[in-house]
Amino acid sequence: MLWAVLILSLLQNSVRSSVVNSQEALSFQPIASFPVANASKSFWIDTPGANLLGDEGSIGPLTEDADVCIIGAGMTGISATYHLAKAIEKLGLEGLSLEVKAVVLEAREFCSGATGRNGGHLTPYSFFNYREYEEKYGTIEALKSLQIENRTAMAMVSIIQEHQLADIVDLVAGGHLMLISSEEEYASLKEEYLAASRAGLNVGDVEWLPEEDVDRIYGASYSAVKFPAFNFWPLKFVTQLYLLANSSTPHFSLSLHTHTPVTSVTPLSSSRIWSVNTPRGSVKCSHVLHATNGYASHLLPQFGGPSGIIPTRGQIVVMRAATPVNDSWKASWGGLDHYWFPRPVNGSISDHGPEDEKENPVVILGGGRHIGGPAFEQYETDDSVVNTALGEELRAFLPETFPHMFNKGEDAEMEWTGIMGYTSMADPFVGPVVEHLQSGATSGIFAGQYIAAGYSGHGMPRAFSCAEAIANMITAAIQNKSWSTPEWLPKRYLTKNRSQEKN
Numbered sequence: 001m002l003w004a005v006l007i008l009s010l011l012q013n014s015v016r017s018s019v020v021n022s023q024e025a026l027s028f029q030p031i032a033s034f035p036v037a038n039a040s041k042s043f044w045i046d047t048p049g050a051n052l053l054g055d056e057g058s059i060g061p062l063t064e065d066a067d068v069c070i071i072g073a074g075m076t077g078i079s080a081t082y083h084l085a086k087a088i089e090k091l092g093l094e095g096l097s098l099e100v101k102a103v104v105l106e107a108r109e110f111c112s113g114a115t116g117r118n119g120g121h122l123t124p125y126s127f128f129n130y131r132e133y134e135e136k137y138g139t140i141e142a143l144k145s146l147q148i149e150n151r152t153a154m155a156m157v158s159i160i161q162e163h164q165l166a167d168i169v170d171l172v173a174g175g176h177l178m179l180i181s182s183e184e185e186y187a188s189l190k191e192e193y194l195a196a197s198r199a200g201l202n203v204g205d206v207e208w209l210p211e212e213d214v215d216r217i218y219g220a221s222y223s224a225v226k227f228p229a230f231n232f233w234p235l236k237f238v239t240q241l242y243l244l245a246n247s248s249t250p251h252f253s254l255s256l257h258t259h260t261p262v263t264s265v266t267p268l269s270s271s272r273i274w275s276v277n278t279p280r281g282s283v284k285c286s287h288v289l290h291a292t293n294g295y296a297s298h299l300l301p302q303f304g305g306p307s308g309i310i311p312t313r314g315q316i317v318v319m320r321a322a323t324p325v326n327d328s329w330k331a332s333w334g335g336l337d338h339y340w341f342p343r344p345v346n347g348s349i350s351d352h353g354p355e356d357e358k359e360n361p362v363v364i365l366g367g368g369r370h371i372g373g374p375a376f377e378q379y380e381t382d383d384s385v386v387n388t389a390l391g392e393e394l395r396a397f398l399p400e401t402f403p404h405m406f407n408k409g410e411d412a413e414m415e416w417t418g419i420m421g422y423t424s425m426a427d428p429f430v431g432p433v434v435e436h437l438q439s440g441a442t443s444g445i446f447a448g449q450y451i452a453a454g455y456s457g458h459g460m461p462r463a464f465s466c467a468e469a470i471a472n473m474i475t476a477a478i479q480n481k482s483w484s485t486p487e488w489l490p491k492r493y494l495t496k497n498r499s500q501e502k503n
């Protein structure tokens with residue numbers, strides 16, 4: 001889509017100069033740019049045939065009117081369409097035939113943000129960070145913080161199972177093995193685990209592995225903790241969610257326009273209260289969801305800066321194992337500031353055919369962000385380039401950690417970057433858009449606009465549920481009904497409750 005690339009380049013240049021100006025004027029209030037053109041190529045997006053909806057709706061007339069306009073076609077935006085469809089379907093079954101039109105607007109290809117560029121881990125963090133959550137937010141909120149991750153992962157897996165999508169999305173239920181770097185870290189994790197267990201969290205599936213066992217079974221000289229988790233092909237899951245939403249009920253109509261960046265959202269004085277503006281024209285709508293992740297502050301400048309959503313670049317490499325990988329190794333892995341997993345055997349990314357994959361699979365590896373300079377790649381929205389130093393660190397990691405399985409000096413078969421959205425609490429903003437992030441205060445000028453963004457690099461086990469909360473808020477608003485917080489949602493995620501934050 002050459003014209004879309006050109007438009008994005010022009011938009012970026014104007015945005016970058018305005019960012020410089022605003023940084024000079026405000027000292028530290030960086031506003032994110034648009035998603036850049038010519039993003040680096042990712043395995044998930046650029047494997048031929050992977051992105052079925054890649055350029056969907058990028059030419060032809062733009063949808064002009066919708067009840068709900070969703071900005072961003074990643075895990076959040078498309079999960080929201082899925083949950084909206086399900087909510088409308090459910091109302092239909094209850095005899096309430098509510099007709100809802102929704103449109104998704106995406107700046108680049110379908111799912112070309114973090115969801116199409118990530119590490120592929122669907123890892124609910126079992127008991128991790130429990131003590132910090134409890135100390136800051138109390139026992140109930142601490143339990144919810146971890147339970148929502150399990151809830152989310154299991155809901156996604158159940159959709160995969162119900163629709164027999166496991167092979168399509170390459171779901172691997174191999175658990176997550178976290179390598180532990182020192183005795184201090186081991187002791188601290190054990191404390192975390194015991195505190196979570198005492199508080200009633202279900203941690204029965206957690207296994208502690210001494211260094212001798214990890215060395216013998218997996219070939220690394222570290223102790224480890226293993227807990228239930230999954231890896232998958234996030235873009236393919238999101239594609240299937242879109243298809244399910246689109247075919248769920250005749251009462252829900254859905255359209256998608258890729259390569260259609262939203263440049264502003266402006267008020268209208270008509271029954272449709274918002275105009276969502278793009279270079280291709282405008283969509284009039286009543287409800288707007290900002291599912292724009294690290295780019296959120298571009299359209300909502302109050303989300304710029306350290307108390308908002310900080311765009312933060314992450315980097316991934318694809319490395320090939322020098323030896324076959326045994327079944328026990330086919331988990332997702334983390335620890336030592338990295339995360340990785342071997343791809344299942346079907347599929348190939350270079351001149352290696354499927355047979356080579358079987359023998360020597362590729363491993364998707366990310367992390368090493370300590371290399372990213374003093375700013376840890378924060379306030380960085382350019383995913384068209386990679387950080388060379390970080391790339392070198394990533395290439396060295398597997399041969400150092402598993403010396404019998406990876407050859408030193410091997411180059412990566414692919415390498416790309418993607419933009420995450422970090423927040424000071426490491427938790428997302430979910431709910432109606434507010435003007436004042438710290439207090440959650442609003443005069444109502446954004447009424448009808450919602451946001452779910454800022455998962456701080458850990459979106460797969462949270463975004464689907466956060467999108468469900470937003471879809472239910474919008475469904476309630478369409479019916480002029482009130483919405484109440486579901487018991488599974490940590491209250492502090494809500495935009496109106498952000499003042500609970502304790503730094």
Ligand SMILES: Cc1cc2nc3c(=O)[nH]c(=O)nc-3n(C[C@H](O)[C@H](O)[C@H](O)COP(=O)(O)OP(=O)(O)OC[C@H]3O[C@@H](n4cnc5c(N)ncnc54)[C@H](O)[C@@H]3O)c2cc1C
Nearest residue numbers: 072074075076107113114115119121262293314418459460
């Ligand atoms: C390198 C990397 C590795 C990661 N690894 C993992 C992992 O293994 N496990 C995990 O749980 N999480 C991981 N994450 C984080 C996870 O990918 C994100 O939390 C999650 O994908 C967020 O989904 P989203 O839909 O909110 O955002 P995104 O997927 O970023 O979607 C936002 C979309 O909005 C679009 N957009 C932005 N602005 C506009 C605009 N103005 N107009 C139209 N469209 C717009 C973007 O193009 C993008 O497609 C990783 C992220 C990165 C970058």
